[in-house]
Amino acid sequence: MWQHLxxxxxxxxxxxxxxxxxxxxxxxxxxxxxKRRALTPSPLLQVRRPDRWATNPAFNPYLVRxxxxxxxxxxxxxxxxxxxxxxxxxxxxxxxxNGEDRTVSTFAIADEVISKRLYSSLMRKNSSRLSGHAYAxxxxxxxHDAISxxxxxxxxxxxxxxxxYDFSSFFDKISHDFLWNAIADLGVITTPLERSLIAAFLTxxxxxxxxxxxxxxxxxxxxxxxxxxxxxxxxxxxxxxLDRSLERLxxxxxxxxxxxxxxxxxxxxxxxxxxxxxxxxxxIGSPINVAKSPGVRLLLPADAQxxxxxxxxxxxxxxxxxxxRSTQMKSTAVNRIKSRVQNLLFTNLLMEPLRGxxxxxxxxxxxxxxxxxxxxxxxxxxxxxxENQVRxxxxxxxxxxxxxxxxxxxxxxxxxSELETLxxxxxxxxxxxxxxxxxxxxxxxxxxxxxxxxxxDELIRLQLPSDTTGQNVDLxxxxxxxxxxxIRTAVDTYxxxxxxxxxxxxxxxx
Numbered sequence: 001m002w003q004h005l006x007x008x009x010x011x012x013x014x015x016x017x018x019x020x021x022x023x024x025x026x027x028x029x030x031x032x033x034x035k036r037r038a039l040t041p042s043p044l045l046q047v048r049r050p051d052r053w054a055t056n057p058a059f060n061p062y063l064v065r066x067x068x069x070x071x072x073x074x075x076x077x078x079x080x081x082x083x084x085x086x087x088x089x090x091x092x093x094x095x096x097x098n099g100e101d102r103t104v105s106t107f108a109i110a111d112e113v114i115s116k117r118l119y120s121s122l123m124r125k126n127s128s129r130l131s132g133h134a135y136a137x138x139x140x141x142x143x144h145d146a147i148s149x150x151x152x153x154x155x156x157x158x159x160x161x162x163x164x165y166d167f168s169s170f171f172d173k174i175s176h177d178f179l180w181n182a183i184a185d186l187g188v189i190t191t192p193l194e195r196s197l198i199a200a201f202l203t204x205x206x207x208x209x210x211x212x213x214x215x216x217x218x219x220x221x222x223x224x225x226x227x228x229x230x231x232x233x234x235x236x237x238x239x240x241x242l243d244r245s246l247e248r249l250x251x252x253x254x255x256x257x258x259x260x261x262x263x264x265x266x267x268x269x270x271x272x273x274x275x276x277x278x279x280x281x282x283x284i285g286s287p288i289n290v291a292k293s294p295g296v297r298l299l300l301p302a303d304a305q306x307x308x309x310x311x312x313x314x315x316x317x318x319x320x321x322x323x324x325r326s327t328q329m330k331s332t333a334v335n336r337i338k339s340r341v342q343n344l345l346f347t348n349l350l351m352e353p354l355r356g357x358x359x360x361x362x363x364x365x366x367x368x369x370x371x372x373x374x375x376x377x378x379x380x381x382x383x384x385x386x387e388n389q390v391r392x393x394x395x396x397x398x399x400x401x402x403x404x405x406x407x408x409x410x411x412x413x414x415x416x417s418e419l420e421t422l423x424x425x426x427x428x429x430x431x432x433x434x435x436x437x438x439x440x441x442x443x444x445x446x447x448x449x450x451x452x453x454x455x456x457d458e459l460i461r462l463q464l465p466s467d468t469t470g471q472n473v474d475l476x477x478x479x480x481x482x483x484x485x486x487i488r489t490a491v492d493t494y495x496x497x498x499x500x501x502x503x504x505x506x507x508x509x510x
Contacts, residue, residue: 002079006072008113009064016061016109023047030347037352037369039359052090058108059090071110079114079193085200086111088217089225091207103172104227105207112228118197119229125189130236131243136257137232143318144496146254147327147412150317153252153263154324159300161270162315163262165277165293167286170258171231172223174238175285176202186240201230222285242280249273254317258286261317263299270296299324319409328415334422337406337480340380341426345433348373353440360445364467367449370434374475377426381405381478388474390483398490403499407484411491411499419481427477431456451475 027045034042053060057067064071078084089105107115127140135146154160179202183190190198204225205217224231224238235257242260246253251264251273262273274296281288298311301324314323321328348369352358362368382390383404393399402408413419438452450464462475490498 002072002076005076005110005113006068008117009068009072009110012109012113012116013061013065013068017065020049020061033348033372037348037359037362038355038357039352040357042352042355042357050090052106055090056087056108058087058110059106061109064109075110075114082193082196084114084197086114086204088205089207089228091209093209102226103207103209105225107204107225107228114197115201116229118194118201119233122188122190122194122230122233126186126233129186129188130240131247131255133247133253134236134239134243134255136236136255138236142496142501143256144411144491144499144501146256146318147320147322148496150254150261150263150322151327151412154299154322157265157324159298159304160263160265160324161267161296162299162312163270163274163277163296164315165260165274165281165295166289167258167281167284168289169223170284170286171226171235173284173286174223174235175283176222178284179234179238182237182240186237188237198230198234201225201228202234238284239280241283242277245276245280246273249276256318259318261315267296301325320413326415327412328418329410329413333410334418337422338425340406341377341429344373344376344380345429348376349433349437350440353437358441358444360441360447363441363445363447363449365447365450366464366467366473367434367437367451370437370449370451371473371475373430374477378478379405381407381480382483383408385483386474387476387478390478390486393486394482398486398493400494400498401490402497403483403487403490405483407480407487408500410484411487411496413484414488416481416485419484423479423481426480427456427460430477431459434459 024047027047031044034044050059057063058071075084087108089107089111091103091105093101093103095101106112123139127138130138133149135141135143183198202224203219203221206220207225208217224234239255239258239260243253243255246262249269249272251262251266251269253260253262253273255261260277262270262277264270264273278288294312296310298309299315300311300313302313304311304313314321314326314328316322316330319330319333321330378385378387385403385405407413434451442448442452451459451462454462460477462477464473464475465471466473487499
């Protein structure tokens with residue numbers, strides 16, 4: 001656990017530094033664009049360092065990297081003597097999408113290195129003890145594997161009974177006594193040091209959400225600290241008895257942490273599975289939230305007209321909406337994409353004209369701010385790929401690569417009509433925003449950029465020569481349906497390594 005600890009701490013600090021500097025460059029680049037667009041100083045974004053960096057130097061990656069040898073030496077001595085305890089984590093909240101917040105813990109850099117090494121060691125030795133239907137926080141499973149499994153199971157049936165139940169604050173309420181019993185029952189392979197480290201993180205102080213309030217914190221007596229690596233392994237262990245119960249009942253299921261979807265063509269089996277889920281919830285210490293749980297329903301084909309009990313034609317799971325024959329993005333994911341597009345449109349095309357602060361030098365034969373919008377939209381949807389590359393992949397073979405961009409989280413979406421509708425929405429919103437921009441600015445300048453006043457179809461296909469070089473400027477509006485089809489082909493050809501690993505699907509769900 002302490003071998004090469006100094007290099008591990010340096011790597012972790014460097015990773016956080018890269019992330020912060022990438023964020024800082026993005027803020028500075030956006031501020032440069034705002035200055036170019038505006039006649040007078042426009043509201044600029046501020047680069048914000050995390051508050052925890054100032055509160056505790058153990059969180060500051062620049063200081064940690066500088067002091068890595070002494071930090072590694074001190075932590076190694078504590079590990080060898082059995083006296084190691086993680087420091088109190090910092091905390092922040094993220095919205096859950098239901099009006100509530102989730103509290104996430106951020107441990108000091110050295111503590112997180114220990115937590116990640118502990119997770120890696122335990123997962124490497126014990127992954128075979130976990131159910132094949134448990135997809136969360138594993139090296140050999142991803143959320144895409146869960147969606148793929150569900151699709152295959154649903155596709156064989158004309159109707160299915162499905163059970164959907166939500167736990168109440170699963171991570172926060174897991175009983176420590178239950179967890180230790182589950183570790184023993186599952187036969188988890190651990191060393192004495194690993195067991196002491198599990199205990200140390202389980203009983204660590206709750207996160208400090210108020211940097212001014214650091215007085216007399218009490219050790220944790222239940223629940224897992226969200227946001228640290230070892231909790232990911234322990235969450236799977238806590239649910240392992242539920243997995244075994246469902247496997248013995250012979251129902252189909254997929255579990256991602258506490259998010260469990262159960263199905264079977266046999267109603268009695270699904271009811272038995274629901275009873276097993278309630279029993280497991282009571283034992284774990286995290287009861288079922290009945291008010292937010294749809295319960296047992298009949299899943300029907302999209303064209304079904306009547307049914308004899310509470311029915312549905314789709315279920316939501318891991319950012320997707322799944323029917324018996326279709327896989328779509330969940331509505332919250334679609335809304336998140338729309339919100340990002342609207343933000344890009346407002347910032348680039350409408351913010352300064354509405355303030356009466358537009359720099360008219362940006363308007364030549366080409367509306368340069370519109371060109372910036374297309375570049376940013378393409379980057380968001382395609383990653384680093386150009387429109388020409390995407391169209392070439394569409395016509396020919398798709399290379400073995402990891403695709404980026406928003407649709408890389410959804411390689412299994414096959415509802416092309418939904419994607420085409422989203423493409424039409426993006427193009428229409430772009431055309432309307434440009435039309436409004438023209439109305440706001442046309443009286444202030446005699447220059448009429450060539451993309452002003454053209455039809456929607458012309459705007460979608462727009463390519464113009466550069467004002468300065470004469471070279472072609474590709475201003476075609478990116479297509480979600482086009483890149484989704486390419487990523488789908490890449491996954492069919494090379495596997496899920498061609499897409500983002502899906503760990504951030506909840507960003508598109510919450």
